[in-house]
Amino acid sequence: MNDDIWQGVSREFCSTDKVTKATVENAEKLLRLIDGRSEMPTRAFDGWFPTIIFYWESAEVEVEVFEDTYELYFFAEHESEASSFSVREFPSSDPKAVEELLAELIAALPAGGS
DSSP: OOGGGGTTSEEOSSOGGGSOHHHHHHHHHHHHHHTTTSOOOSEEEEOSSSOEEEEOTTSSEEEEEOSSEEEEEEEGGGSOTTOSEEEEEEETTOHHHHHHHHHHHHHHSOTTOO
């Protein structure tokens, strides 16, 4: 695990043995893409599967990192009253999809980033 890229992110997942190496690599890839372009996540914690969830205290958004995809969750603030959240999936192996994820994430975060 590259500890430098996690600086400032509260790591609250149990241990890296519960997630695959590919999941950790995808999480670090996303952190590197966000770094300097927008606000870094506040926390990283265990997901439902062997995943890592990034949480931003300043926005109603989360990213769940899998070994082969990212899921971007928008919560109530961004949705109609009929639904509590929406989710979009982005394959981690598709550079265009990852850039689309990053663009949507940055747009959902407060202006100015970190």
